[in-house]
Amino acid sequence: MQQYDTIIIGAGHNGLVCATYLAQEGQRVLVLEASDTPGGLAATREFFPGFKASVAHTVSHFSAKVARDLKLAVHGFDSATAPMPTVGLNSAGEHIVLSGTGAEAEINGVSAEDATSYRGYRQLLQRFAELLEPFWLKTMPRVGDTRLSSLLTFAQLGLKLRLLGKQDMGEFMRVATLPARDLMDENFDSELLKAMLSWDGLIGSKMAPRSPNATVLALLYRMSGELGGAHAIPVGGIESLIGALNSAAASTGVEVKTGARVGRILIEGSEDGLRATGVELANGEQIVAGRVVSSADPQRTFLQLLGVEYLEIEFSNRIRRLRCEGYVAKLHLALDGVPNFEGLAKPDGRMIIAADMDAIEFAYDDAKYGNYSQQLVMEILVPSLHQESLAPAGKHVLSAHIMYVPHKLKGGWTEEARAILVQLAIDTVAIYAPAIRAQILHSELLTPLDLEQIHNVTGGHWHHTEFSADQLLMMRPTYEAAQYSTPIPGLYLCGAGSHPGGGLMGGPGHNAARQILG
Amino acid sequence: MGLDTTQRGRYWDNDTAMKTYDAIIIGAGHNGLTNAAYLAKAGLDVLVVEKNDYIGGASVSREMQEGWIYSSCSYVCSMMRQTIHRDLNLTRHGLVLVPYLGTVSYGDRGETLISYTSEEVNYNALRRHSPHDADAMFRLHTDLARYAQLIRKTLLRTPPDPTSFRPRDIKELLWLAKEFWALGEKELYEYIRFFTMSAADFLEDYFETDLIKAAMASAGIIGTALGVQSPGSAYILLHHVMGDVDGNIGAWGLARGGMGAISNSIAGALKELGGEVRTNAGVEQILVKNRKAVGVVLENGDELTAGIVVSNLDAKRTFTQCMDKNDLPEGIYEKAKNFKIRGSSGKVNIALSAMPKFTGVPDNRYVDRGGHNFVGSLETMERAYDCWKHGRWSDDPFIEAVIPSAWDPTVAPPGKHWMSNFVQYCPSKLADGPWTPEKRDQFGQTVIDKIERYSPGFKDLIVHMEIRTPHEIEAEIGLTEGNIFQGELTIDQLLFNRPFPGYAQYRMPIKNMYMCGSSTHPGGGVSSACGANAAREILMDLKRGNTVPEDDCYDE
Numbered sequence A: 001m002q003q004y005d006t007i008i009i010g011a012g013h014n015g016l017v018c019a020t021y022l023a024q025e026g027q028r029v030l031v032l033e034a035s036d037t038p039g040g041l042a043a044t045r046e047f048f049p050g051f052k053a054s055v056a057h058t059v060s061h062f063s064a065k066v067a068r069d070l071k072l073a074v075h076g077f078d079s080a081t082a083p084m085p086t087v088g089l090n091s092a093g094e095h096i097v098l099s100g101t102g103a104e105a106e107i108n109g110v111s112a113e114d115a116t117s118y119r120g121y122r123q124l125l126q127r128f129a130e131l132l133e134p135f136w137l138k139t140m141p142r143v144g145d146t147r148l149s150s151l152l153t154f155a156q157l158g159l160k161l162r163l164l165g166k167q168d169m170g171e172f173m174r175v176a177t178l179p180a181r182d183l184m185d186e187n188f189d190s191e192l193l194k195a196m197l198s199w200d201g202l203i204g205s206k207m208a209p210r211s212p213n214a215t216v217l218a219l220l221y222r223m224s225g226e227l228g229g230a231h232a233i234p235v236g237g238i239e240s241l242i243g244a245l246n247s248a249a250a251s252t253g254v255e256v257k258t259g260a261r262v263g264r265i266l267i268e269g270s271e272d273g274l275r276a277t278g279v280e281l282a283n284g285e286q287i288v289a290g291r292v293v294s295s296a297d298p299q300r301t302f303l304q305l306l307g308v309e310y311l312e313i314e315f316s317n318r319i320r321r322l323r324c325e326g327y328v329a330k331l332h333l334a335l336d337g338v339p340n341f342e343g344l345a346k347p348d349g350r351m352i353i354a355a356d357m358d359a360i361e362f363a364y365d366d367a368k369y370g371n372y373s374q375q376l377v378m379e380i381l382v383p384s385l386h387q388e389s390l391a392p393a394g395k396h397v398l399s400a401h402i403m404y405v406p407h408k409l410k411g412g413w414t415e416e417a418r419a420i421l422v423q424l425a426i427d428t429v430a431i432y433a434p435a436i437r438a439q440i441l442h443s444e445l446l447t448p449l450d451l452e453q454i455h456n457v458t459g460g461h462w463h464h465t466e467f468s469a470d471q472l473l474m475m476r477p478t479y480e481a482a483q484y485s486t487p488i489p490g491l492y493l494c495g496a497g498s499h500p501g502g503g504l505m506g507g508p509g510h511n512a513a514r515q516i517l518g
Numbered sequence B: 001m002g003l004d005t006t007q008r009g010r011y012w013d014n015d016t017a018m019k020t021y022d023a024i025i026i027g028a029g030h031n032g033l034t035n036a037a038y039l040a041k042a043g044l045d046v047l048v049v050e051k052n053d054y055i056g057g058a059s060v061s062r063e064m065q066e067g068w069i070y071s072s073c074s075y076v077c078s079m080m081r082q083t084i085h086r087d088l089n090l091t092r093h094g095l096v097l098v099p100y101l102g103t104v105s106y107g108d109r110g111e112t113l114i115s116y117t118s119e120e121v122n123y124n125a126l127r128r129h130s131p132h133d134a135d136a137m138f139r140l141h142t143d144l145a146r147y148a149q150l151i152r153k154t155l156l157r158t159p160p161d162p163t164s165f166r167p168r169d170i171k172e173l174l175w176l177a178k179e180f181w182a183l184g185e186k187e188l189y190e191y192i193r194f195f196t197m198s199a200a201d202f203l204e205d206y207f208e209t210d211l212i213k214a215a216m217a218s219a220g221i222i223g224t225a226l227g228v229q230s231p232g233s234a235y236i237l238l239h240h241v242m243g244d245v246d247g248n249i250g251a252w253g254l255a256r257g258g259m260g261a262i263s264n265s266i267a268g269a270l271k272e273l274g275g276e277v278r279t280n281a282g283v284e285q286i287l288v289k290n291r292k293a294v295g296v297v298l299e300n301g302d303e304l305t306a307g308i309v310v311s312n313l314d315a316k317r318t319f320t321q322c323m324d325k326n327d328l329p330e331g332i333y334e335k336a337k338n339f340k341i342r343g344s345s346g347k348v349n350i351a352l353s354a355m356p357k358f359t360g361v362p363d364n365r366y367v368d369r370g371g372h373n374f375v376g377s378l379e380t381m382e383r384a385y386d387c388w389k390h391g392r393w394s395d396d397p398f399i400e401a402v403i404p405s406a407w408d409p410t411v412a413p414p415g416k417h418w419m420s421n422f423v424q425y426c427p428s429k430l431a432d433g434p435w436t437p438e439k440r441d442q443f444g445q446t447v448i449d450k451i452e453r454y455s456p457g458f459k460d461l462i463v464h465m466e467i468r469t470p471h472e473i474e475a476e477i478g479l480t481e482g483n484i485f486q487g488e489l490t491i492d493q494l495l496f497n498r499p500f501p502g503y504a505q506y507r508m509p510i511k512n513m514y515m516c517g518s519s520t521h522p523g524g525g526v527s528s529a530c531g532a533n534a535a536r537e538i539l540m541d542l543k544r545g546n547t548v549p550e551d552d553c554y555d556e
Helices: A013-024 A064-069 A112-136 A148-163 A166-175 A180-187 A191-202 A215-223 A238-251 A298-306 A313-320 A357-368 A415-432 A448-455 A507-517 B030-041 B082-087 B119-129 B131-155 B167-181 B185-196 B199-204 B210-220 B233-241 B260-272 B315-320 B332-338 B378-389 B437-454 B470-477 B529-541
Strands: A004-009 A029-032 A044-048 A051-054 A086-088 A096-099 A106-108 A255-257 A262-270 A273-281 A286-294 A328-335 A350-353 A377-381 A396-403 A440-446 A491-493 B020-026 B046-049 B061-065 B068-071 B097-099 B103-107 B112-115 B253-255 B276-278 B283-289 B292-298 B303-311 B345-352 B371-376 B398-402 B417-424 B462-468 B513-515
Touching: A004 A013, A004 A273, A013 A029, A013 A064, A013 A238, A013 A507, A029 A286, A044 A238, A044 A328, A044 A440, A051 A328, A051 A396, A051 A440, A064 A507, A086 A191, A096 A191, A106 A112, A112 A148, A112 A166, A112 A180, A112 A191, A112 A215, A148 A166, A180 A191, A180 A215, A180 A357, A180 B332, A191 A215, A191 A350, A191 A357, A191 A377, A238 A255, A262 A286, A262 A298, A286 A298, A286 A507, A298 A313, A298 A491, A328 A415, A328 A448, A350 A415, A357 A377, A357 A396, A357 B378, A377 A415, A396 A415, A415 A440, A440 A448, A491 A507, B020 B030, B020 B292, B030 B046, B030 B260, B030 B303, B030 B529, B046 B303, B061 B260, B061 B345, B061 B462, B068 B345, B068 B417, B068 B462, B103 B210, B112 B119, B112 B210, B119 B131, B119 B210, B131 B167, B131 B185, B131 B210, B131 B233, B167 B185, B185 B233, B199 B210, B199 B233, B210 B233, B210 B371, B210 B378, B253 B260, B260 B276, B283 B303, B303 B529, B315 B332, B345 B437, B345 B470, B371 B378, B371 B437, B378 B398, B378 B417, B398 B437, B417 B437, B437 B462, B462 B470, B513 B529
Parallel strands: A004 A029, A004 A286, A029 A255, A086 A350, A286 A491, B020 B046, B020 B303, B046 B276, B103 B371, B303 B513
Antiparallel strands: A044 A051, A086 A096, A096 A106, A262 A273, A273 A286, A328 A396, A328 A440, A350 A377, A377 A396, B061 B068, B097 B253, B103 B112, B283 B292, B292 B303, B345 B417, B345 B462, B371 B398, B398 B417
């Protein structure tokens, strides 16, 4: 007896978004989540009694359209929060602070020349980001597709490019593939400013300032949306977003089952070929449905849950070769009080530790060979300053992304290797906040390997698969699976491994639902 | 070359100091000479001015030690457009290309991989390393040949300006779209992948043996400031395999008599067509009046006037060193300043008293007549690049060596040999201060130390060494930072972006001024395509009949 129209694997934000859209159109939808809580990498965990953190703490380009369509405001998500400043930390306390968005964007701590360049740079990139923005919420058609809707998408892109005008169109086509380093060198003098601006094009990927081809696109992707690339902590924290998604799903009749790990996707063959008919849970229970939509990463979906025996060999080879190794580790510190960063009145911004682009480049060089750098580059936050519920009264949480930390460490992730990395990370933070060591009540390190195990993401990769030019747009994750359908009828993708990609945006979930609904 | 009055043609002398040429071409490299030859063929009165006392630029043969003739800079020939070769009758002017035979690649642990021209022999050699990889090599070569075929068709064409609405640009864009479309959907995706991936990731799709990957990846880094793991290096790999020698696609060849034979033969054709070449005539500045190029001022103070000025120098040098900033439209100086032209390689030319013996290689004349690639492993090559990032030369560099005397008796005394070593990486600016002769010699020492590891006793054979870091290459040849391609071959500087968006059709922002060097489409490599393409555009502007032949792209 078929009870559901659609089963969605994974209750991350994309899974929930997709489920709700489908349920809004009257489908009976079941979401199966392996963990005990929904939210995926944005789920909030208690890492020390009374102290909570999540891998993703902030929103920067969550789709306003998705929030509207799913009425997330009604369900408790308040996106109208002020973006927090981005701070480039300097060991002498001469920090660079970027604040505000759009016309109110401000920069402090740089020369008048750099400040002027920054305004021009922002304006140009904002124009480019606006050009691309509509395409993040569209299915990228197959190149060979001659249906009118597909041709219109291409025509629209062409037209938008032309409308930039000769000068900017030429510049767009040049800049689109530039490495971050060249873009920054062309625009600025301050090494710290260059490093902090390139950061947003690189984080979460295996790219460094000198890597060509995808960094600028990553920057533009993150600049889409209302915050123009800035980050904010929602009023009720990231839980309020996950909570609202969960509640929106429930209100449309979606069933979300946590602690329900999918073991495999059920396939049936007939004279018409193969078809996905449901899933089998790890405990052996089988649930049938009209279709299966996976928000798990593509490698997990195809290689583990489906099995290569159902796939054509060239396709499975391409899936196998997707680059899915994460290079970001997460550090959580439970603190006895507000950490004091020298030269900062209050550490309520997104603080980046990278003295110059070489610091990022050289940290990446170490990771290429399977080591972590002795000179870490980091992005740190004290989310409890924005959201009191994360820590007991008067206490605080420091949450940091550490780059570049390989998923496969040479010699393995031994207790010793972890201890050294934690110490190194704390020492790095202490350069800017010397008194912090005495405030630390507990520390937790999540390596990409831990992220893989906790959140069921292959390689611990934030974006499920590398955000590189050959794995983008109509090639994400690979052709023949880039329009959310897969070579197996009845099986769809809706996770970060699909266009437009990772980050808390909701794009893949939205696009997949639209594609399924036709 | 100099002033050879036995040839037909007009030569500059004091009596004609005030004469106005139809065109002055700055720089007698192979592209400058090609450009001049096609202009002369259309009846223009052309003069090529060259700062050195020899012609050829980086395509040059020089006797640096008595009896030994070095190809001081470029050392193999594969991209030379055969249609130009035939059209200018270069064979009659002395150009003979000899195909290159096998290549030996050396691994870090002394293992060797010998590639042969015979498919069957090659297959068996690969099987010794991995049967899987032996099969994969067929797949790689088929794929590369297909990718190359399309790019090859664009070499002798002017890139369209995608921002323009002129019928010609739209027509050319449609032609490109049609060519791409004809590949079919799947192939198109593979193309995009290939264009944007790193050589290491790309080869991961084919091979399991590190030495084979390293051997194949080496072409992806030659001449560029990228590593084997940098996205974009897969395309550069193609740039090195899309050539052909005598119809043998993907083959490499050597010019008998050294790479100077190419420049000399083009110069021979130019003179026969009535063109003029003047050496020891470095250009101080390009003269601009009323926003029009009107001639050049030489370093010795002479002013030469011409209807048009064509620069064969790289884009950065042309605009930031040979022109007055005030003569340039707004923004051009900045574009030129930001043009990426990074020195990443050095060259060590060595005269040897005998043929060196390499360990792990059978004593075989066939093998001698090819290359010796000291690749090590993918990690060794990537680490070599890391050194460059830190502003020092690689301590364990990638070396691509050739011993041309093994099959060309004209370049070394009987029984003796000369060895060309292309070395990567070597920065043009060192972190610890400017280049000095001592540092240059240390760099050379690093190279011969590495070769000695694979060829014990090698050092005892050395008769003479010419060590060229990017510093020397820039000082002598005028290539900014010693970049062999006159600008990095990354997507932001390819096709209609080369050298800058809006100026990819050989016309420069000043009226009557053109560019014809490798800074323009299709970029570096001794192809003569840049010079020929520029000539076609110039003749179109001058409303003269086109003299530049179409490429003869044969399908495989």
